[in-house]
Amino acid sequence: MDNFFTDTPDFKFHLEHPIVKKIVKLKERNFTESEMYDYAPLNHEDAIDTYEKILEIVGDICANTISSNAESVDVEGPHIENNEVVYAKGTTADYKALYDAGLIGMSLPRKYDGLNFPLLPYVMAAEMVARADAGFANIWGLQDCAETIYEFGSEEQKEKYLPRFNRDGATAAMVLTEPDAGSDLQSVKLKATFDEKENTWKLNGVKRFITNGDADISLVLARSEEGTTDARGLSMFIYDRNDHAVEVRHLEKKLGIKGSPTCELVFKDAPAELVGKERFGLIKYVMALMNSARLGVGAQSVGIADAAYREALKYAEERAQFGKVIVKFPAVYEMITNMKIRIDALRSLLYETTRFVDISKVYEDVMNDRPLEKEERMEMKHYMKLSNVFTPLIKLTASEACNKIAYDSLQIHGGTGFMQDFPIERIYRDARITSIYEGTTQLQAVAAIKGVTTSVFLEQIRSYDAEVSEENQILKEKLQEMTSKYEETSTKVIETHNQELLDFHSRRLVEMAGNIIMGYLLVLNAQRDEKFSKSAKLYVNLVSSENNEMYDYINNFEIENLELYKLEEEKVLEEQL
Amino acid sequence: MRPLKIIVLAKQVPDTRNVGPDAMKPDGTVNRGKLSTIFNPDDLHALELALNIKDRVAGSEVIVLTMGPKRAADIIREGYYRGADNGIMISDKRFGGADTLATSYTLVKGINKLAPFDLILGGRQAIDGDTAQVGPQCADKLKIPQVTYVEEILEIRDKEIIAKRRLEKGVETVSSTFPCLMTVHGSSPDCRSRHAKKVMKYKYARTETELRSADEMLISLHQKRPHLTIPEWSVEDINADMDKIGLSGSPTKVKSVESVVLTSSEAKILSDSDVDIENMIKELIEHHTIG
Numbered sequence: 001m002d003n004f005f006t007d008t009p010d011f012k013f014h015l016e017h018p019i020v021k022k023i024v025k026l027k028e029r030n031f032t033e034s035e036m037y038d039y040a041p042l043n044h045e046d047a048i049d050t051y052e053k054i055l056e057i058v059g060d061i062c063a064n065t066i067s068s069n070a071e072s073v074d075v076e077g078p079h080i081e082n083n084e085v086v087y088a089k090g091t092t093a094d095y096k097a098l099y100d101a102g103l104i105g106m107s108l109p110r111k112y113d114g115l116n117f118p119l120l121p122y123v124m125a126a127e128m129v130a131r132a133d134a135g136f137a138n139i140w141g142l143q144d145c146a147e148t149i150y151e152f153g154s155e156e157q158k159e160k161y162l163p164r165f166n167r168d169g170a171t172a173a174m175v176l177t178e179p180d181a182g183s184d185l186q187s188v189k190l191k192a193t194f195d196e197k198e199n200t201w202k203l204n205g206v207k208r209f210i211t212n213g214d215a216d217i218s219l220v221l222a223r224s225e226e227g228t229t230d231a232r233g234l235s236m237f238i239y240d241r242n243d244h245a246v247e248v249r250h251l252e253k254k255l256g257i258k259g260s261p262t263c264e265l266v267f268k269d270a271p272a273e274l275v276g277k278e279r280f281g282l283i284k285y286v287m288a289l290m291n292s293a294r295l296g297v298g299a300q301s302v303g304i305a306d307a308a309y310r311e312a313l314k315y316a317e318e319r320a321q322f323g324k325v326i327v328k329f330p331a332v333y334e335m336i337t338n339m340k341i342r343i344d345a346l347r348s349l350l351y352e353t354t355r356f357v358d359i360s361k362v363y364e365d366v367m368n369d370r371p372l373e374k375e376e377r378m379e380m381k382h383y384m385k386l387s388n389v390f391t392p393l394i395k396l397t398a399s400e401a402c403n404k405i406a407y408d409s410l411q412i413h414g415g416t417g418f419m420q421d422f423p424i425e426r427i428y429r430d431a432r433i434t435s436i437y438e439g440t441t442q443l444q445a446v447a448a449i450k451g452v453t454t455s456v457f458l459e460q461i462r463s464y465d466a467e468v469s470e471e472n473q474i475l476k477e478k479l480q481e482m483t484s485k486y487e488e489t490s491t492k493v494i495e496t497h498n499q500e501l502l503d504f505h506s507r508r509l510v511e512m513a514g515n516i517i518m519g520y521l522l523v524l525n526a527q528r529d530e531k532f533s534k535s536a537k538l539y540v541n542l543v544s545s546e547n548n549e550m551y552d553y554i555n556n557f558e559i560e561n562l563e564l565y566k567l568e569e570e571k572v573l574e575e576q577l
Numbered sequence: 578m579r580p581l582k583i584i585v586l587a588k589q590v591p592d593t594r595n596v597g598p599d600a601m602k603p604d605g606t607v608n609r610g611k612l613s614t615i616f617n618p619d620d621l622h623a624l625e626l627a628l629n630i631k632d633r634v635a636g637s638e639v640i641v642l643t644m645g646p647k648r649a650a651d652i653i654r655e656g657y658y659r660g661a662d663n664g665i666m667i668s669d670k671r672f673g674g675a676d677t678l679a680t681s682y683t684l685v686k687g688i689n690k691l692a693p694f695d696l697i698l699g700g701r702q703a704i705d706g707d708t709a710q711v712g713p714q715c716a717d718k719l720k721i722p723q724v725t726y727v728e729e730i731l732e733i734r735d736k737e738i739i740a741k742r743r744l745e746k747g748v749e750t751v752s753s754t755f756p757c758l759m760t761v762h763g764s765s766p767d768c769r770s771r772h773a774k775k776v777m778k779y780k781y782a783r784t785e786t787e788l789r790s791a792d793e794m795l796i797s798l799h800q801k802r803p804h805l806t807i808p809e810w811s812v813e814d815i816n817a818d819m820d821k822i823g824l825s826g827s828p829t830k831v832k833s834v835e836s837v838v839l840t841s842s843e844a845k846i847l848s849d850s851d852v853d854i855e856n857m858i859k860e861l862i863e864h865h866t867i868g
Contacts, residue, residue, distance in 0.1 A: 038778050038802060039774045039775075039777035039778040040777075041777075042794070042798070049780070050776075050777050050780070053776050053777075053780060054773050054776060054777075057770055057771050057773060057776070060770060061770055097770065100769050100770065100772070101769075101770045101771065101772055101773055102772045102773035102774050102775075103773055106773075115773055115774070115777075
């Protein structure tokens with residue numbers, strides 16, 4: 001039987017990272033829960049064995065149910081019936097399979113019927129689901145909303161909503177975007193008013209582009225402070241679908257991820273519960289929600305990239321032209337090997353980031369039980385700092401790379417790939433959204449550039465460098481050279497104190513740092529497992545030339561040229577007329 | 578509706594879909610050590626049917642019963658992972674070498690120990706022997722009605738159960754009184770997957786034999802959680818007659834096993850004329866290929 005977990009040994013490898021021991025111990029409160037729950041792990045080895053066994057179930061469902069349904073889901077898509085969303089038949093079957101296997105609410109504490117999984121195995125599951133069907137991955141991945149209720153909701157709300165995920169298979173949605181509030185969420189208008197008579201909040205207004213908008217439980221960003229126009233007037237609410245006060249007016253017709261319903265919603269006096277405190281909606285809760293969603297898109301992108309790579313490899317090994325299978329031609333095997341090494345690199349960055357987020361989150365959670373020791377507090381802060389810049393970094397790099405990999409995979413399929421005969425046609429379309437939603441690549445650069453300006457990336461690079469052993473001296477020197485060029489050029493830009501210039505080069509600088517980080521991660525992987533040696537070597541060579549190109553461009557860039565890039569105002573106006 | 582007690586007969590079989598060259602010993606018997614083992618596919622369908630009834634009739638109990646060597650304990654664990662309430666192993670070296678007659682005798686002795694029960698479900702046949710005899714023989718020995726080739730349970734009433742049978746040329750709806758035995762056809766729904774929490778709960782389930790070579794952690798865990806210990810029944814436990822079990826209870830003797838390799842001979846090309854078609858049909862009828 002095919003299995004997406006067992007056919008990808010990298011998952012096991014990334015679960016075995018030394019720091020995971022700390023994460024699991026904290027998450028399991030030193031394994032004390034096994035006294036209360038007969039399904040809680042007894043020790044670290046038991047926990048890891050459990051993760052692997054559960055991921056094997058996910059891998060089975062992905063390989064044998066979700067991926068087999070992907071094509072029909074793409075063709076059929078969801079539709080509206082009586083103002084409600086009806087999923088494609090395959091989508092319902094996929095969700096049921098995961099629900100029946102107890103895989104909804106994986107990271108929730110046992111108290112709320114969850115599996116109490118750290119993020120690491122959960123994100124691995126998300127990667128596999130996305131490899132099977134990227135559109136479906138959204139519906140399943142929105143269980144992230146439960147995390148947000150857990151973090152910021154009242155105890156009453158937690159008890160009311162959280163057990164519904166695992167017990168009833170509740171679906172969720174994050175309802176943020178509006179027609180005039182996309183990347184700029186500060187301008188959200190949906191109105192929340194407190195109804196004194198009924199003693200509840202009421203929501204009124206329109207939301208647009210809402211993934212899985214007709215979910216059982218929705219987290220809604222709304223303006224609770226009348227007369228305000230900025231972020232500080234926004235609060236977050238829980239809306240329960242059982243109240244039947246939201247109409248699905250329209251489903252978008254899309255390029256890809258067609259199985260995932262993208263809804264226009266009309267809230268009509270919809271009763272809702274405030275989450276946490278008023279006015280903290282965008283500045284605190286949505287930011288947290290977004291960060292986990294961005295990590296989710298990172299996982300989705302790696303899953304899509306892996307699916308595209310495997311399709312390319314399969315096709316190239318079967319397709320013969322000029323008397324031999326096309327995988328034997330340098331032009332083809334180069335593309336395929338580059339896909340593979342990039343996936344190895346991205347996956348390493350994805351799980352490195354996940355571990356950072358895991359540690360900082362688990363410390364936050366432990367703080368609910370006991371005060372942290374001084375050392376623990378410092379560690380939490382350290383990993384938070386890393387999470388804040390690594391999360392946009394993985395979102396940016398993985399989403400862009402999965403588009404490139406899907407592009408190359410379709411290219412390898414030739415004309416056939418352009419037809420709807422092979423899965424790559426769907427995968428190529430599905431990939432496109434990853435660099436747009438949950439914050440575009442350009443916005444990820446704005447968030448990740450802080451890693452450049454505050455030297456968080458550089459410090460982390462240095463700490464990786466200290467771990468590289470002598471046998472990898474050649475690669476180490478190459479990476480050190482890349483690092484010094486990165487340092488030189490980023491300092492140069494920062495020291496101009498010209499914000500516009502920094503914005504202009506931010507993506508390049510972030511990508512340079514990302515390439516170095518992934519290079520180091522592969523070298524360190526190779527130190528733990530030989531099989532990464534090839535990827536480490538080829539990847540460092542590949543990105544060192546990429547970085548040189550960016551280095552040259554930034555170094556030779558004349559500030560005055562910035563003006564030449566700008567479109568003259570008159571010209572823009574003329575065009576608009 | 579009153580809750581039902583359902584026994585699922587399950588067998589661990591060699592994974593015949595992944596057979597290597599050394600799958601058979603020179604003497605014609607199966608080289609079990611060289612084959613990976615799986616839950617017999619039709620028996621998984623039977624388990625799903627049982628779990629489906631449990632979903633429909635609250636409070637029902639599903640017990641997986643298997644007869645086999647030590648490693649067949651995997652079948653019980655697999656049953657637990659997918660939702661069975663209990664599992665019992667019938668395991669004793671003296672049961673070895675049993676044909677269908679001795680197997681059904683042994684299983685019936687085990688079933689009697691579990692009586693009273695409402696329903697026994699088993700796969701239509703096992704992929705290693707393909708006999709489809711064990712289920713019907715058990716029903717005969719238990720003197721209860723049997724329904725073979727079941728695809729779906731249409732209705733469950735207090736005193737009867739109505740099932741759809743998948744036959745070669747159609748479907749048949751039959752009803753039976755309780756208790757009864759049903760063999761389940763592979764066209765019935767696939768078994769649900771393992772359940773995350775059940776895997777976590779039962780992954781340390783072990784038979785008494787397995788516990789003997791287990792570490793201290795496992796032994797103390799079993800003391801704390803007795804439900805993890807899988808009961809293991811021997812010849813004495815089920816009060817079996819030595820003459821009716823194992824090799825001595827098996828009248829079937831394998832004379833020899835041949836490996837038949839079908840070689841294609843030259844192809845015959847026919848035209849679409851009526852004469853050619855008529856001749857071909859006659860030939861096929863003569864050879865009993867059709868008709």
